[in-house]
Amino acid sequence: MVASILILLSAIGVIGANSLLLSPLVTAVGSDLQVSAAQVMQAASAYGLGVAAAALLLAPLGDRFGAGRLLRAALVVLAIGLVASALAPNIFALIAAQTLCGLAAGAALPSIYTLAVTIAPQGRESQTLGAVLTGWTVSLVMGVSLGAWITDLLGWRAVYAGLSIGTALLWLLSSRLRQLGASGNHATSPLTALKVTGITRGLLATVLLMLSFYVTYFFIGAHVTVELGLSTTKAGLVPLFYGIGFGLAVMADPLLDRLGLARSTAPVFFVIALTYAGMVTVAGEFHWFLTIAVVWGVFQHLGLNLVVARLTALDPSQRGAIMGLFSTVTYLCIFAVPVLGGLAYASWGLAGCLTISAALCLIEAIEALCLRRIKSMAPAAPDVPA
Numbered sequence: 531m532v533a534s535i536l537i538l539l540s541a542i543g544v545i546g547a548n549s550l551l552l553s554p555l556v557t558a559v560g561s562d563l564q565v566s567a568a569q570v571m572q573a574a575s576a577y578g579l580g581v582a583a584a585a586l587l588l589a590p591l592g593d594r595f596g597a598g599r600l601l602r603a604a605l606v607v608l609a610i611g612l613v614a615s616a617l618a619p620n621i622f623a624l625i626a627a628q629t630l631c632g633l634a635a636g637a638a639l640p641s642i643y644t645l646a647v648t649i650a651p652q653g654r655e656s657q658t659l660g661a662v663l664t665g666w667t668v669s670l671v672m673g674v675s676l677g678a679w680i681t682d683l684l685g686w687r688a689v690y691a692g693l694s695i696g697t698a699l700l701w702l703l704s705s706r707l708r709q710l711g712a713s714g715n716h717a718t719s720p721l722t723a724l725k726v727t728g729i730t731r732g733l734l735a736t737v738l739l740m741l742s743f744y745v746t747y748f749f750i751g752a753h754v755t756v757e758l759g760l761s762t763t764k765a766g767l768v769p770l771f772y773g774i775g776f777g778l779a780v781m782a783d784p785l786l787d788r789l790g791l792a793r794s795t796a797p798v799f800f801v802i803a804l805t806y807a808g809m810v811t812v813a814g815e816f817h818w819f820l821t822i823a824v825v826w827g828v829f830q831h832l833g834l835n836l837v838v839a840r841l842t843a844l845d846p847s848q849r850g851a852i853m854g855l856f857s858t859v860t861y862l863c864i865f866a867v868p869v870l871g872g873l874a875y876a877s878w879g880l881a882g883c884l885t886i887s888a889a890l891c892l893i894e895a896i897e898a899l900c901l902r903r904i905k906s907m908a909p910a911a912p913d914v915p916a
Contacts, residue, residue: 534649535662537704538642541605542665544697545635547673548612549577549864551689553751554678554765558686565621567752568872573621573628574748578864580632581639585857586720588633589640597648598707601641605701608634612694616687632861640854648710670773678766720854723845729852731897732841733859738894739799739837740863742887743830745871746806746880753880758816771820775827782828786835791843792901795836799895802829806888810881833891840901 552559552574560570592600611634614627646662677689723729747769754765786794805826812818841852874882 531649531651533703534645534707537700537707538646538662539665539668540696541601541638541642541700541704542662543668543673544693544700545608545638546666546669547677548608548631548690548693549574549581549635550669550674550747550769551677553748554674554754554762554769555681555686555689556751557755557765558681558762559624562686563618563621563624567749567756568868568876569621570624571748571868571872573624575865575868576625577628577632577635578861578867580629580634581636581861582632582858582865584633584636585640585854585861588637589720589854589857591637592641592644596708596710597641597644598704598710601638601645602701602704602708604634604638604641605697605704608638609694609697609701612690612697616690616694636857636861639857643853645707645710664777667773667777670769670776674773675766675770678762682761682763720851720858723848723851723855726845726848726852728844729841729855731900732837732844732852733855735795735837735840735894735897736856736859737863738890738897739833740860741867741870742802742806742890744864744867745874745890746809746883746887748867748871749875749880749883752875753813754816757879758814760816764816767820768823771823772827772830775824776831777827778824779828779831782832783835786832786839791836791839794832795840795898795901796895798829798832798836799891799898802826802833803888803891803895805829806884806891810884810888813880813884 552570556567556570560567563570588600608631611627611629611631614630615624618624618627642662673693680689680692750768751762751765754760754768755762758764805822809819809822809826812822838853838856841856844852870886871883874886878885
């Protein structure tokens with residue numbers, strides 16, 4: 531089981547690294563392809579659209595053919611997309627390659643979650659899933675920061691080449707998972723979850739959290755390298771420190787269980803809003819910015835846990851479908867961010883992005899006050915990163 535967990539964890543690490551890489555690499559990629567930072571981030575937008583589409587259209591194939599088979603097929607497509615990214619001669623080719631990577635990720639992630647539960651010993655499903663999901667922290671702490679360092683040494687194309695090699699290796703090692711995750715008698719779709727009572731407000735909370743995160747995250751790299759005049763390696767330190775905070779927050783998860791979802795959500799989102807406001811005041815001081823990035827990671831983790839707990843508590847019989855909607859909404863937010871964040875960054879710099887992020891989290895803090903009127907809510911679920 532340990533080997534299977536490591537494979538699934540690593541698969542999330544590769545997917546997460548690719549989804550978050552373009553922010554610290556934006557200046558290097560833009561300079562090489564001779565386009566602006568906003569144009570480079572259109573590739574990230576295309577990636578998000580691909581994930582959203584696959585979560586709706588391809589993920590249900592795992593119910594019919596088995597999650598293991600779908601994951602292995604997705605890894606092949608992901609490897610091809612990463613090679614195409616490394617070889618992209620212009621921005622349009624990079625956008626097409628990242629769209630392909632998005633389609634692969636949208637099929638792979640639901641399969642990974644299904645397989646994590648499938649291989650878990652009875653009664654340890656959450657523990658096993660939590661171990662697999664640490665791949666998101668690995669992607670931040672190692673994948674993104676290491677990618678920024680490699681970019682300074684060998685160029686950004688070497689990063690995507692390395693990820694493609696890692697993905698191919700995972701495909702070879704994942705043969706043991708091929709027969710796992712067989713389906714029941716019928717296929718499912720995230721669309722069935724749209725009828726669940728409370729899903730609209732739950733997805734609204736998802737939109738507010740994810741938009742607030744990516745509106746800021748996508749433009750931090752440009753701020754550090756262009757506005758502050760620092761290296762790509764320094765830009766990679768921001769997701770590194772954020773990832774450290776995100777990982778450290780696991781020690782605070784039991785507190786969410788004791789307080790409950792209703793009492794925790796509004797205060798956590800209010801603190802996230804304050805964190806964004808604080809980042810505005812220290813945006814020009816890189817060392818202080820790194821310090822507050824740790825705090826950002828801690829409370830983003832807690833907010834994410836609470837949003838996922840809220841959604842999965844709505845209808846336990848449709849948790850898979852609901853999480854499909856969660857993934858779709860998350861990556862639709864990524865698709866929208868280059869437009870919303872690009873306008874704010876062009877007009878007011880990173881401070882404009884941070885102000886939008888703070889406002890979005892404050893809106894969710896106000897919306898979450900209604901949860902206090904709900905008598906029974908499930909405890910916080912394992913963290914599922916953006």
